Amino acid sequence: MKVRVYRYDASTQPVGCFQEHDVPVVAAERWTVMDILDYISLNLDSGLAYYRHSSCNLGSCARCMVKVNGKPVLACAFVPEGDEITLEPATGDIVRDLVIKQ
Amino acid sequence: MVVFGIDRVIEADVLVIGGGGAAVTAAVAASQQGVKVVLAAKGKAARSGNTVMIGGGFSLDGESAANVCGEHGANLTKTKDDVFRATVINSFYLCDQNVVEQFTQEAPAAVKQLLEWAKNAQQYFRFNAPVSSWSTAGGQLSKTLLQALKETPGIEKHEDTIIVDLIKSDGAVTGAVGVNAYSGEIILFVAKAVVLGTGGYQPYSFRNTSGDVTGDGVAMAYRAGAAIANMEFLLFLPTAVEPKNVRGSVIPMLMNMPLYFPKKIFKTTDCHGNEVAIPSEFHKIPGGNKLTRILYSYFLGKAIYEGYDEYGNCMYYDFSNSTSQDIEEFFAAFKQNSALWHRPGFYYRVDIDELKRYVLQTRRLKVGLASEYSMGGVEIDDRMNTSIPGLFAAGEVTSGLFGAFRGGDGVAEMLTQGGRAGKSAAEYVKGIGRSLPDQNAVRGIVDTIIAPLNNSGEISPYQVRRELEQIADRGFNFFRNEEGLTSALDQIRKLSQTALRMSTVCKSRRYNLEWMAALAVRNLMICTEAGIRAALLRDESRGTHMRVDKPAVDNDRWLLKIVATQESGEMKFATRAPVVTRMLLPQGKVATIPEYILGTL
Numbered sequence: 001m002k003v004r005v006y007r008y009d010a011s012t013q014p015v016g017c018f019q020e021h022d023v024p025v026v027a028a029e030r031w032t033v034m035d036i037l038d039y040i041s042l043n044l045d046s047g048l049a050y051y052r053h054s055s056c057n058l059g060s061c062a063r064c065m066v067k068v069n070g071k072p073v074l075a076c077a078f079v080p081e082g083d084e085i086t087l088e089p090a091t092g093d094i095v096r097d098l099v100i101k102q
Numbered sequence: 103m104v105v106f107g108i109d110r111v112i113e114a115d116v117l118v119i120g121g122g123g124a125a126v127t128a129a130v131a132a133s134q135q136g137v138k139v140v141l142a143a144k145g146k147a148a149r150s151g152n153t154v155m156i157g158g159g160f161s162l163d164g165e166s167a168a169n170v171c172g173e174h175g176a177n178l179t180k181t182k183d184d185v186f187r188a189t190v191i192n193s194f195y196l197c198d199q200n201v202v203e204q205f206t207q208e209a210p211a212a213v214k215q216l217l218e219w220a221k222n223a224q225q226y227f228r229f230n231a232p233v234s235s236w237s238t239a240g241g242q243l244s245k246t247l248l249q250a251l252k253e254t255p256g257i258e259k260h261e262d263t264i265i266v267d268l269i270k271s272d273g274a275v276t277g278a279v280g281v282n283a284y285s286g287e288i289i290l291f292v293a294k295a296v297v298l299g300t301g302g303y304q305p306y307s308f309r310n311t312s313g314d315v316t317g318d319g320v321a322m323a324y325r326a327g328a329a330i331a332n333m334e335f336l337l338f339l340p341t342a343v344e345p346k347n348v349r350g351s352v353i354p355m356l357m358n359m360p361l362y363f364p365k366k367i368f369k370t371t372d373c374h375g376n377e378v379a380i381p382s383e384f385h386k387i388p389g390g391n392k393l394t395r396i397l398y399s400y401f402l403g404k405a406i407y408e409g410y411d412e413y414g415n416c417m418y419y420d421f422s423n424s425t426s427q428d429i430e431e432f433f434a435a436f437k438q439n440s441a442l443w444h445r446p447g448f449y450y451r452v453d454i455d456e457l458k459r460y461v462l463q464t465r466r467l468k469v470g471l472a473s474e475y476s477m478g479g480v481e482i483d484d485r486m487n488t489s490i491p492g493l494f495a496a497g498e499v500t501s502g503l504f505g506a507f508r509g510g511d512g513v514a515e516m517l518t519q520g521g522r523a524g525k526s527a528a529e530y531v532k533g534i535g536r537s538l539p540d541q542n543a544v545r546g547i548v549d550t551i552i553a554p555l556n557n558s559g560e561i562s563p564y565q566v567r568r569e570l571e572q573i574a575d576r577g578f579n580f581f582r583n584e585e586g587l588t589s590a591l592d593q594i595r596k597l598s599q600t601a602l603r604m605s606t607v608c609k610s611r612r613y614n615l616e617w618m619a620a621l622a623v624r625n626l627m628i629c630t631e632a633g634i635r636a637a638l639l640r641d642e643s644r645g646t647h648m649r650v651d652k653p654a655v656d657n658d659r660w661l662l663k664i665v666a667t668q669e670s671g672e673m674k675f676a677t678r679a680p681v682v683t684r685m686l687l688p689q690g691k692v693a694t695i696p697e698y699i700l701g702t703l
Contacts, residue, residue, distance in 0.1 A: 009612065030346050030347040030348075032346065041615065045607075046606070046608075047606075047608030053615065053618050054150040054262070055314070056154050056155055057312070058350070058451050059450050060155060060241055060244075061146070074451070076451060077347070101284065
């Protein structure tokens, strides 16, 4: 799956941009957005910021909201389909990359 | 106050650390005593840690459920003495009985208080009269604890704040240093007493808990000189491996429980399709007896253990002999039962119909054993004092109540101990002044915090965490032996050295996950080393500690708690007998853990 991820850091990357990764998502395994982000973070770019500290990963704490192709979803519960997705922060109040103030 | 490297200073009488039920109830209880309370939570207060993931409920003796909590029809034959006895027996006699006394005596008031907050928050916990228990899901509990905070406006909350280390002055704990996850600010908390409500530890790659269960409080207490104990005991439960969007769910555990899935329609097999089962003599154990949880690890775990090198942590629930109608009914019943606690059609994030369709299509579910609770932690007494002045602890971070196996309720534990810890801390701070922190100690902690940002090199905190998980997976899982533990210890010692050079790729302080991982893995490493070394010392099997090379429960040699403390930078071990108040410790040897369990009936 081609995954486009929004990157932003007020100090080093003040103008947001998209980074593209190829992630070996297997459709039958039902990868969630969180699985995809974990894969990128652990294997491709450990500098990526997405809501993960103190996350339940069970759809309960509801703090991992991101936009997938423009639509807000819980990263830990949503299974994206298709060959290409775009991940963006859920609101414009960005701390870094996909993480918003909450 | 200007202190090197510190961006902000917060003052409190009592600093409570943690985001779940133990921390919230401690903060509320301390605040009710009129002292200034600051609550520092790693995530959102009342919405972080494992409290939000609770899948079962909590219980009391029947008399208290009826007379204290006003539940009609509570089973009066279940007495306080029964709760006491069950907790002690289920702990394989490794609990401290004074802590169990506090639990049985004070749980009724703690539960009553919880039910009042729940009512005010319009949350309803279903009461199951025959077993005097209330069912609840994490979301409900979370809303209830938020209500408790709302009703206690004096508590100053600092959320998304990762406490890194405790500070001591003249031998007593007088504060802590932490980092704000979003801003990266380093914050000094100056307090007269600190309460830990930070939860347990979980070192494996496959988990059914929050990924954050990194033993922060246990490790902080240890580094501050407090004694920690029972670190070799971790409780495992059947947990979904695939599909990935169900991975980590304990639905496979619930599939064995008639309360959720009334009719059992699958068999459990190893990766070759050979059936594994819990022998029929154990079927007489009542469904409510939590000791059955050890049997899952013992009997089903064999299927995983024997094929581990080839298949990893994997077995199957096989539905191939079930008809489509069986499967439809199986999930329809679960959907109905689950809806009493969860949003209709779902169990947490799992869409029950979608899981049903997956099972209908594949006729099997890939399952593993994942750790859901660590019995070990900070040593406490019945007032929630730790072994160092000014430091109190409550809930899963402690080690006194459940010994070798948690055979009672974790929810009741956190509420009862949280309330007591808050009261004890509030009493302690009356009449003592605030000490200024030792500047060198603070500077040392700040240096540790920022080291991964200053270091350069190839050692990623993620890589260290992954290696740590692999070491625990291989050598320190539900079955253990001397060879595996020795090798795990050797590897973890090497990894501890490597970890000193951890460096983040991104050097920003703003929401830097890799930085947070570095701070957490340091704690997880200490807990795991303590666990591995205690598991090596304990050359017997007891509770959830199952040594394949030492299968007997050896009461003559091992009715002892293994206690670790830090002395001159080294981890030192000692043993002590558990505290006995009324149930004498048994003697003799029992050949295996299942035999011990049969003997308790």
